[in-house]
Amino acid sequence: MSLANALRSGSKDVVGKVADHLSPAVAKFAVCLQPVIADRAEGSYVWTTDGQKHLDMSGGIGVTSTGHCHPRVVKAIQEQAAKFIHAQQNVFTASVPQVALLDKLRDICPEQLTRFFFCNSGSEAVENAIKIARGHTKKQNIIAFENGFHGRTMGAMALTTSKTYYRANFGPLMPGVFIAPYPYCLHCKARQASPSGNDWYTVEPCMPGFRMNYNDRQCCNGPLEAVKWMLTQQSAPSETAAMIIEPILGEGGFLTPPPSYLRGLRELCTQHNILLIIDEVQSGVGRTGKWWGHEHMDGVDADIMTFAKGIGSGFPMAGVATREDTFDGIAAGQLGGTYGGSVLGAAAACATLDVIREEGLLENANERGAQLVKGLMQLQQQFPIIDVRGRGLMVAIEFGGTDGSLSAKYGTAAAITKAAVKRNMLLLSAGARETIRFLPALNVKAEEIDQALNILADCLEEVFGSEAQPATAVA
Ligand SMILES: Cc1ncc(COP(=O)(O)O)c(C=O)c1O
Structure with missing residues (x-):
C-alpha cells in the first residue's frame, strides 16, 4: 500500500514508515515524543492527522506572522x-x-x-x-x-x-x-564583577509598563x-x-x-x-x-x-x-x-x-508581548528562570541552575519543550544555553497567551518538581 493510502486508512505505523524515507538530518523539534503528520492549521492552532489540536507558540519558527492560513x-x-x-x-x-x-x-x-x-x-x-x-x-x-x-x-x-x-x-x-x-550581558564577567552588576541584569525587557528598557542598559x-x-x-x-x-x-x-x-x-x-x-x-x-x-x-x-x-x-x-x-x-x-x-x-x-x-498587529505584538512577559515574570518567582527577555512577540526565558548558578543543567530546555508537546503546545528552544523562545502569530489572542502560560506552568512543575525555586539567589 502506498504511504498516502496507509495514512488515509488510519494505519498506526505509517508515520514511522514515512520518517524512514525522510532525511534523518532534519531535527524534529516539536515531535520528540512520537512522530506526527501535519494536517491543517488555522490562526494559532495546528491539527495533526492523529486528530490532536496543538497550540502553536513556535509560529513555524517565526514565520506565520498573520497566523496560519489567514483568509x-x-x-x-x-x-x-x-x-x-x-x-x-x-x-x-x-x-x-x-x-x-x-x-x-x-x-x-x-x-x-x-x-x-x-x-x-x-x-x-x-x-x-x-x-x-x-x-x-x-x-x-x-x-x-x-x-x-x-x-x-x-x-x-x-x-x-x-x-x-x-x-x-x-x-x-x-x-x-x-x-x-x-x-551577552547576563553572562558578562564585567557585569558580574561590577558592584552595580545586578542592576544590568534585573532590568526588565522593553515592554510597556515596565520600569526600564533596553535603551537604558549600559x-x-x-x-x-x-x-x-x-x-x-x-x-x-x-x-x-x-x-x-x-x-x-x-x-x-x-x-x-x-x-x-x-x-x-x-x-x-x-x-x-x-x-x-x-x-x-x-x-x-x-x-x-x-x-x-x-x-x-x-x-x-x-x-x-x-x-x-x-x-x-x-x-x-x-x-x-x-x-x-x-x-x-x-x-x-x-x-x-x-x-x-x-x-x-x-x-x-x-x-x-x-x-x-x-489589523493593528504591531500594536497587538506589543500588547500580547507585554502580557506574555508579565506572566513569565510571575513564573520567575517560582522557578529557576534567570532572564525574561525580548521585544514584542520575540520573547525568551533562560534557565539557571536549581542551585542558584547561572548555568542550567544541560537538556533543561529540551525537557520543557517535550513536556509542552505532551500538553499539545508547540514550543522551541534557542541557543547553546538553556533557553525557550516564544514566536506566536502576531495576531495571537489574549486567551491564547493565557493558555500558553498555563501550559508552561504545568511543564515547569513537571520538570523542576520539588527542585523548583526562583532565581533570586543568582549572584
Ligand atoms: C536571523 C536569520 N538569518 C537567516 C536565517 C536563515 O533563513 P532560512 O532558514 O529561511 O534559510 C534564519 C533562520 O532561522 C535566521 O533566523
Missing part, C-alpha cells in the same frame, strides 16, 4: 495562482504583485534602503547580501558575531556560530570570515573594543567588506545587545567604509512590535538589510534591501535565481503587510 493571505495566493504562477525575474522587469510589494516595502523600510533584490529564503538573502557587499566594495572579509545564526547554505553557515553542529564536518568553510563578540564596552582590535589585528578595514549582525539574536537565544554596541558598530563601519548588514530574517516584519528589530535603537542605519520568514506568512519569500548605490560595481547577471521574486510570494507578502497594518 486574506489564502485569498491572495489563490487568486494569484489562477492568474500567473511563475513570472521569471530574468524575463520581465517585474510582476504586478512585485510592483505592489515595492510600494509597500518602501513605506515600511528605513528610508535609505531603496533597492530590493528578491529571493526565496533567509539563507539565500544572506548569501546575496554577502555577494553584494563583496561585489560593491571589492573587499573580501566579513565580520559576523558570536551566537549568530544566518542560515545553512555554505556561505551563511560560515557566518553561523550559535551551535557547532550547524557546521561540524561540513568544512572547509567559506574563508574571509571573522567572528566578533556579541554582548555596556561594559568590552565587545566593541574587541571589534576595534579585530580591525587592527585580524581583518584590516581595507580588506573588510561588511559586518553582518542580527539586531536581536534569533536562534542564538533572543539576546538584545545594548544599543550603544550597535551604534558603535555603525560608527566603525562608517569610519572605515565597511557595509553594515542587518539580518532581520527573524526579527523583522513586525515581530518585535516595530517593523524592523533595529528600529528600537536610534542611530543604527543599515546599508543592507535582509528579510524573509514573516514577510510571506509561510509562503517562501525573502529579500535584500540596500542603499541606492550599493549595486554599483555588480554587473547585470551576477545575481538572480530561477524562482526569486516569485509572484505567489509577492502576492502573499502584499497581503501579509496589509493584514499587519490594517
Whole structure:
C-alpha cells in the first residue's frame, strides 16, 4: 500500500514508515515524543492527522506572522495562482504583485534602503547580501558575531556560530570570515564583577509598563573594543567588506545587545567604509512590535538589510534591501535565481503587510508581548528562570541552575519543550544555553497567551518538581 493510502486508512505505523524515507538530518523539534503528520492549521492552532489540536507558540519558527492560513493571505495566493504562477525575474522587469510589494516595502523600510533584490529564503538573502557587499566594495572579509545564526547554505553557515553542529564536518568553510563578540550581558564577567552588576541584569525587557528598557542598559564596552582590535589585528578595514549582525539574536537565544554596541558598530563601519548588514530574517516584519528589530535603537542605519520568514506568512519569500548605490560595481547577471521574486510570494507578502497594518498587529505584538512577559515574570518567582527577555512577540526565558548558578543543567530546555508537546503546545528552544523562545502569530489572542502560560506552568512543575525555586539567589 502506498504511504498516502496507509495514512488515509488510519494505519498506526505509517508515520514511522514515512520518517524512514525522510532525511534523518532534519531535527524534529516539536515531535520528540512520537512522530506526527501535519494536517491543517488555522490562526494559532495546528491539527495533526492523529486528530490532536496543538497550540502553536513556535509560529513555524517565526514565520506565520498573520497566523496560519489567514483568509486574506489564502485569498491572495489563490487568486494569484489562477492568474500567473511563475513570472521569471530574468524575463520581465517585474510582476504586478512585485510592483505592489515595492510600494509597500518602501513605506515600511528605513528610508535609505531603496533597492530590493528578491529571493526565496533567509539563507539565500544572506548569501546575496554577502555577494553584494563583496561585489560593491571589492573587499573580501566579513565580520559576523558570536551566537549568530544566518542560515545553512555554505556561505551563511560560515557566518553561523550559535551551535557547532550547524557546521561540524561540513568544512572547509567559506574563508574571509571573522567572528566578533556579541554582548551577552547576563553572562558578562564585567557585569558580574561590577558592584552595580545586578542592576544590568534585573532590568526588565522593553515592554510597556515596565520600569526600564533596553535603551537604558549600559555596556561594559568590552565587545566593541574587541571589534576595534579585530580591525587592527585580524581583518584590516581595507580588506573588510561588511559586518553582518542580527539586531536581536534569533536562534542564538533572543539576546538584545545594548544599543550603544550597535551604534558603535555603525560608527566603525562608517569610519572605515565597511557595509553594515542587518539580518532581520527573524526579527523583522513586525515581530518585535516595530517593523524592523533595529528600529528600537536610534542611530543604527543599515546599508543592507535582509528579510524573509514573516514577510510571506509561510509562503517562501525573502529579500535584500540596500542603499541606492550599493549595486554599483555588480554587473547585470551576477545575481538572480530561477524562482526569486516569485509572484505567489509577492502576492502573499502584499497581503501579509496589509493584514499587519490594517489589523493593528504591531500594536497587538506589543500588547500580547507585554502580557506574555508579565506572566513569565510571575513564573520567575517560582522557578529557576534567570532572564525574561525580548521585544514584542520575540520573547525568551533562560534557565539557571536549581542551585542558584547561572548555568542550567544541560537538556533543561529540551525537557520543557517535550513536556509542552505532551500538553499539545508547540514550543522551541534557542541557543547553546538553556533557553525557550516564544514566536506566536502576531495576531495571537489574549486567551491564547493565557493558555500558553498555563501550559508552561504545568511543564515547569513537571520538570523542576520539588527542585523548583526562583532565581533570586543568582549572584
Ligand atoms: C536571523 C536569520 N538569518 C537567516 C536565517 C536563515 O533563513 P532560512 O532558514 O529561511 O534559510 C534564519 C533562520 O532561522 C535566521 O533566523
